[in-house]
Amino acid sequence: MHSRPAYFRVFVTFLRNSLIRDMTFRANFLIDTVSSIAWVLMNLGFYILVFRYTPMLGAGTGWGRYEFFLFLATTLLVNSVVRGLFLNNAIEFSEQIRTGTLDFALVKPIDTQFLISLGRIEWAEIGPFLCGLGLMVHAFSKLAYAPGPIQSCLYVFYLFCGVAIYYSLMIVMAATSVWLGRNRTLLDFWFYITNFARYPMEVYQGRFGMPLRLAFTFVVPVLVAVNVPARLLVRPLNPRSPQDLFLPVFAVVATVVSLVASRWVFKRSLLSYRSASS
Amino acid sequence: MLARATTWWTILRISLEERLVYRGDFALGTLMRFLPIVTQIFLWQAVFSAMTASAPSGPDIAGYTFRNMIAYYLLTTVSRAFSSMPGLASGIAQDIRDGTVKKYLIQPIDLLGFQLLCRVAHKLVYYGVAAAPFALVFYLARGFFSGWPDATTMIAFVASLVMAFLLGYFLEATIGMIGFWFLEVNSLLFVYMLLSFFLSGHMFPLDMLPGTLGQVVRLMPLQYLAYFPSAVFLGKIAGAELGWALALQFAWTVFFFVAARVALRLGVRRYAGFGG
Numbered sequence: 001m002h003s004r005p006a007y008f009r010v011f012v013t014f015l016r017n018s019l020i021r022d023m024t025f026r027a028n029f030l031i032d033t034v035s036s037i038a039w040v041l042m043n044l045g046f047y048i049l050v051f052r053y054t055p056m057l058g059a060g061t062g063w064g065r066y067e068f069f070l071f072l073a074t075t076l077l078v079n080s081v082v083r084g085l086f087l088n089n090a091i092e093f094s095e096q097i098r099t100g101t102l103d104f105a106l107v108k109p110i111d112t113q114f115l116i117s118l119g120r121i122e123w124a125e126i127g128p129f130l131c132g133l134g135l136m137v138h139a140f141s142k143l144a145y146a147p148g149p150i151q152s153c154l155y156v157f158y159l160f161c162g163v164a165i166y167y168s169l170m171i172v173m174a175a176t177s178v179w180l181g182r183n184r185t186l187l188d189f190w191f192y193i194t195n196f197a198r199y200p201m202e203v204y205q206g207r208f209g210m211p212l213r214l215a216f217t218f219v220v221p222v223l224v225a226v227n228v229p230a231r232l233l234v235r236p237l238n239p240r241s242p243q244d245l246f247l248p249v250f251a252v253v254a255t256v257v258s259l260v261a262s263r264w265v266f267k268r269s270l271l272s273y274r275s276a277s278s
Numbered sequence: 279m280l281a282r283a284t285t286w287w288t289i290l291r292i293s294l295e296e297r298l299v300y301r302g303d304f305a306l307g308t309l310m311r312f313l314p315i316v317t318q319i320f321l322w323q324a325v326f327s328a329m330t331a332s333a334p335s336g337p338d339i340a341g342y343t344f345r346n347m348i349a350y351y352l353l354t355t356v357s358r359a360f361s362s363m364p365g366l367a368s369g370i371a372q373d374i375r376d377g378t379v380k381k382y383l384i385q386p387i388d389l390l391g392f393q394l395l396c397r398v399a400h401k402l403v404y405y406g407v408a409a410a411p412f413a414l415v416f417y418l419a420r421g422f423f424s425g426w427p428d429a430t431t432m433i434a435f436v437a438s439l440v441m442a443f444l445l446g447y448f449l450e451a452t453i454g455m456i457g458f459w460f461l462e463v464n465s466l467l468f469v470y471m472l473l474s475f476f477l478s479g480h481m482f483p484l485d486m487l488p489g490t491l492g493q494v495v496r497l498m499p500l501q502y503l504a505y506f507p508s509a510v511f512l513g514k515i516a517g518a519e520l521g522w523a524l525a526l527q528f529a530w531t532v533f534f535f536v537a538a539r540v541a542l543r544l545g546v547r548r549y550a551g552f553g554g
Binding site: 031038039042046049053055056057058061188189195198202204206209212 | 307310313314317320321324325326328329330339468469472475476481482486487488
């Protein structure tokens with residue numbers, strides 16, 4: 001008998017069960033996938049439109065059309081993984097706190113955060129993920145450039161860091177339902193905050209831009225999540241300033257701190273959980 | 279006649295009270311509505327700064343300067359505050375699916391009229407609660423506007439907003455009525471939401487769309503939900519063109535009013551309700 005649960009096997013079971021559930025309602029799965037791809041394409045259309053009018057996002061930033069597509073591809077990869085693995089679970093977690101069904105998760109012989117974070121996986125997010133990969137290949141072919149092996153490994157590593165930062169923020173937002181009772185507005189905040197990470201950090205300039213850029217880098221490090229891996233891919237940005245060397249190091253620290261902080265908030269929230277009714 | 283007016287007044291009053299229960303959530307929600315615009319401001323600032331580098335003589339995109347562009351986004355929040363009908367179509371479809379729609383069939387209350395009053399109440403409360411955050415944001419962003427437009431433009435702007443509300447209502451109600459024919463309309467609603475987000479001008483001024491695509495989109499009803507009122511306020515549409523555009527908006531509103539009525543009548547004929 002194992003002294004501790006086999007987390008990997010449980011995760012694979014979650015993946016399989018979610019896939020079985022999705023395949024039971026195949027038409028629904030197909031519609032979900034197609035609509036999320038449609039959303040991606042519409043957004044891409046908007047940026048194509050923007051780049052009809054400008055050669056670059058910000059004078060001298062290096063974010064030309066295809067460099068930005070690499071950024072967009074990175075956003076798609078990070079977002080689709082976070083949404084696919086965690087979003088529905090975070091929403092469900094808030095709901096479990098409100099309705100008291102979290103009791104069932106607490107009594108299971110496995111880490112509660114693991115269980116509530118990964119219980120239901122959204123396979124339809126594979127659509128935007130593949131769109132991200134496709135867009136990346138397209139951008140590289142237009143730039144006539146391919147990343148080297150170390151660059152690729154680092155990119156994948158920083159993608160994981162990005163996912164971890166987004167996840168930490170999301171779980172903190174969801175866990176606050178314990179204290180607030182109502183979760184909607186706070187989880188909405190997650191969308192609004194990560195909205196700031198949709199564009200390269202150089203976009204935030206000036207009297208108002210700089211404080212925002214610093215806050216979303218050092219206080220709530222969402223800007224790091226996509227910017228650091230995306231910068232790794234884009235050649236013109238490779239290392240141009242001390243900041244380019246500092247950011248990747250900071251990203252690792254930010255990831256660790258985010259994960260530890262979110263784990264702490266999560267545990268605190270469980271201590272304050274009082275179930276609902278009898 | 280008087281009895282009917284009393285009924286409508288009661289419905290409106292109850293809906294008003296119902297909406298006021300969550301006024302705190304409302305106010306916070308309104309302020310958060312402006313957050314995505316902050317990122318849009320920075321995006322356009324970056325776009326225009328790159329354009330200034332290549333064409334320093336006051337760049338514009340499809341006739342919009344940087345200030346125009348930001349003013350446009352702020353104004354679309356006003357248009358959307360009139361035209362958006364959260365949960366209307368899905369609510370009607372849900373009522374049809376779970377049988378709640380029966381109450382409109384057996385009680386002397388008209389579904390479209392009742393829902394319209396609920397929405398009027400919702401909007402009235404919304405404007406009441408949202409006025410302060412809106413005023414604050416517009417005051418802070420006053421530098422992006424070049425003063426108030428003239429009286430004619432103002433009248434056209436108000437007319438376009440009122441029609442945007444009615445058009446939004448009847449258009450969504452018509453989509454909700456599709457629930458009489460198809461039990462599950464969520465995916466259809468998503469498609470509508472997607473098209474509406476991009477083709478209503480919520481995401482960018484429709485003048486940016488090139489060629490035939492732009493012309494077609496500017497004949498569609500969706501543009502009246504966000505783009506048109508904002509463009510009118512900014513003086514992008516004026517003179518005879520404004521008259522024609524308002525007439526077209528009116529025509530689309532009447533079209534969807536009739537469509538919703540016809541869909542309801544035909545739908546009720548198809549409808550079968552069982553049990554309590």
